[in-house]
Amino acid sequence: MNARYPKFERREDDAAEGGCGVVGLASEVPVAGRHLFASLEQMRNRGNGKGGGVALVGLDPRQFGVDSRTLSESYLYAVAYLDSSYRESVEESCIHPNFHVDHIHEMPALETWQRDLTALDTQPPEVVCYFVRPREEQVDLFISRSLDVAIDPNDREAAKQEFVFQTTHSLNVEFYAKDGRTDAFVLSHGRDMLILKIVGYAEDVIRYYRLEDTTAHVWIGHHRYPTRGRVTHPGGAHPFGQGIDCALVHNGDFSNYVAVKDYLAQRGMEPLFFTDTEVGALAFDLHRRVYGYKMEHVIESLAPTSELDYVMLPEDKQEVYSAIQRTHIHGSPDGPWFFIIAQSEGPIHRLIGITDTSMLRPQVFAYQRGEVGIAFCGSEKQVIDAVLESLATEDKRFWRRADEYWNARGGSYTDGGAFLFDIRPTESGGKELVMTNKFGGVVDTHPSGDYDLVLSDDDTPLELSGMPVEDAYLAVLEALPHMDWPQARATLESIEADASENGREWSWGLLTLLLDRRYDIGYLRRSLWLDLVESSLIRTVSSATHSPCDHFVGQRTLGHHP
Structure with a gap:
């Protein structure tokens, strides 16, 4: 095909090893x-x-x-x-x-x-x-x-x-x-x-x-x-x-x-x-x-x-x-x-x-x-x-x-x-x-689960206040298969809000369990649910820098020594 073209040789001086x-x-x-x-x-x-x-x-x-x-x-x-x-x-x-x-x-x-x-x-x-x-x-x-x-x-x-x-x-x-x-x-x-x-x-x-x-x-x-x-x-x-x-x-x-x-x-x-x-x-x-x-x-x-x-x-x-x-x-x-x-x-x-x-x-x-x-x-x-x-x-x-x-x-x-x-x-x-x-x-690239984050007046969150982390996690698992997106989002917002009442450790523990474990999520799209859970966790962790709690390890205010 192109073998008729002139031949030449290149030096390999600049070869290096690695990955791309x-x-x-x-x-x-x-x-x-x-x-x-x-x-x-x-x-x-x-x-x-x-x-x-x-x-x-x-x-x-x-x-x-x-x-x-x-x-x-x-x-x-x-x-x-x-x-x-x-x-x-x-x-x-x-x-x-x-x-x-x-x-x-x-x-x-x-x-x-x-x-x-x-x-x-x-x-x-x-x-x-x-x-x-x-x-x-x-x-x-x-x-x-x-x-x-x-x-x-x-x-x-x-x-x-x-x-x-x-x-x-x-x-x-x-x-x-x-x-x-x-x-x-x-x-x-x-x-x-x-x-x-x-x-x-x-x-x-x-x-x-x-x-x-x-x-x-x-x-x-x-x-x-x-x-x-x-x-x-x-x-x-x-x-x-x-x-x-x-x-x-x-x-x-x-x-x-x-x-x-x-x-x-x-x-x-x-x-x-x-x-x-x-x-x-x-x-x-x-x-x-x-x-x-x-x-x-x-x-x-x-x-x-x-x-x-x-x-x-x-x-x-x-x-x-x-x-x-x-x-x-x-x-x-x-x-x-x-x-x-x-x-x-x-x-x-x-x-x-x-x-x-x-x-x-x-x-x-x-x-x-x-x-x-x-x-x-x-x-x-x-x-x-x-x-x-x-x-x-x-x-x-x-x-x-x-x-x-x-x-x-x-x-x-x-x-x-x-x-x-x-x-x-x-x-x-x-x-x-x-x-x-x-x-x-x-x-098949059409997974099951609803991905339409519709708004609704019926967005009553699941009541979790006062529960230990494991009990709250089990309560979410029991209710989640029957939730729609408005209630699911309201529940995550409630977990974030409860960080001030129950402490960030409680919210972090619950959100981490929801992020890491496998469970039935009913009619919801799993990837979108995990995205929302992770976003809630990120916001809760980030809030510690501008509103430190007792467990915060770091400089809470200018001049403070942890």
């Missing part, structure tokens, strides 16, 4: 970039400031100055110019000869970055977004001269995608890889999607490129802690968008990087950025786009099923999986890793989380279903909760806890250890979240 921080979300309603701030800031310890990036899928065309048709049909060809003087050369040699340019959008940049973004040591590249369509005559020429045998020349769409892929590779070789130039490179070349990355932290990507109010249905944020490649260049940061219409990040490292690189070379794909994530992105694109595997088989090629899980599979799956493993096992990433992939699949906006079979990298999946649905995958539960808390402060359709959290078991015969969150269009013009596992089985 990742978070991804897929939402039925557009989410603004500012809602990832707290989540990404909490994960700074998972990066070292040498590489951060974000990916967006399901964009708002108005924010890029185009109409819906242009956004969905044109390739958003995002080029990072490390030396802006090369923009004219890139456009004259690579962009205009190969593409019809429907629109050009220059990403805004924070002019005061040196003052406001103190963690940035290097100015991020200038990014220009070209909305392009391949020129038909160039595609015809490409088919006659250079089309790989794996691509059907009669499949015009597949040929165009390969043409875009090859044009990107040619641009990256000429302006990034050859002779160590590093003047410009392509960030992404998908439809209705964008990748941005810098030498820095991921939240500074949002701030520098002024993405606070930019919305998307799918977001990925990534802090890089390099295990391979140049650590002081944005080209090595994640996400990687080498594949058409997709962006991939990962936490982990490959012990067989050279083997995967050789596997790709045998199939005409040549990595340029010298990172294990890049070869993972290329392998995903090779199997999905070039070979046309369905998603189950793409996941199997990356994370092959083994041992007992393989034995537990139906015989027909064993036969197919055996063929995949015999063909691709030497190209399967080995070592601990967790992939998060954002994908634009026509009208579907997709988030994918894939766990490797060793499960030596942290991963958490979650979803919340209220008036709207939202799903997550990330490095840790706290970063998911941070996004929900940010959303809940602005939008009452969200609350601070997900309905379900779980860890996937890589290669599991029950669900495959991988989940796909699709944001699909509905007949009414809205969006619907549909979750499936590796095998295509639909996972």
Whole structure:
């Protein structure tokens, strides 16, 4: 495919070891970039400031100055110019000869970055977004001269995608890889999607490129802690968008990087950025786009099923999986890793989380279903909760806890250890979240329980005053299955108010039991109930600082010595 291009070698002087921080979300309603701030800031310890990036899928065309048709049909060809003087050369040699340019959008940049973004040591590249369509005559020429045998020349769409892929590779070789130039490179070349990355932290990507109010249905944020490649260049940061219409990040490292690189070379794909994530992105694109595997088989090629899980599979799956493993096992990433992939699949906006079979990298999946649905995958539960808390402060359709959290078991015969969150269009013009596992089985994202916090005149709280903590807890458990939201909220407010009469220790003890233990909550949504319980506990604890009680250990007033 691109094996005909010049070869070169990079030094591995700047390789380092560590882990990465990742978070991804897929939402039925557009989410603004500012809602990832707290989540990404909490994960700074998972990066070292040498590489951060974000990916967006399901964009708002108005924010890029185009109409819906242009956004969905044109390739958003995002080029990072490390030396802006090369923009004219890139456009004259690579962009205009190969593409019809429907629109050009220059990403805004924070002019005061040196003052406001103190963690940035290097100015991020200038990014220009070209909305392009391949020129038909160039595609015809490409088919006659250079089309790989794996691509059907009669499949015009597949040929165009390969043409875009090859044009990107040619641009990256000429302006990034050859002779160590590093003047410009392509960030992404998908439809209705964008990748941005810098030498820095991921939240500074949002701030520098002024993405606070930019919305998307799918977001990925990534802090890089390099295990391979140049650590002081944005080209090595994640996400990687080498594949058409997709962006991939990962936490982990490959012990067989050279083997995967050789596997790709045998199939005409040549990595340029010298990172294990890049070869993972290329392998995903090779199997999905070039070979046309369905998603189950793409996941199997990356994370092959083994041992007992393989034995537990139906015989027909064993036969197919055996063929995949015999063909691709030497190209399967080995070592601990967790992939998060954002994908634009026509009208579907997709988030994918894939766990490797060793499960030596942290991963958490979650979803919340209220008036709207939202799903997550990330490095840790706290970063998911941070996004929900940010959303809940602005939008009452969200609350601070997900309905379900779980860890996937890589290669599991029950669900495959991988989940796909699709944001699909509905007949009414809205969006619907549909979750499936590796095998295509639909996972129910509609938990039971009422989440509508309606107001009512009948909000008489449960009488708990004077009861010991354990008795009060049992009284709440007995009454809760029969409560509606007005009475349940009134009861929590009463527990907070009783802190002054019964003492904060009483309220803390009761609220902690309600937060930590499992019990029947009747018609109420459990996640929302726990959110309200935790909020009551936080307010009660916080009140101790401005109104200390006898048990408060600390400075009650100025000059007081505890």
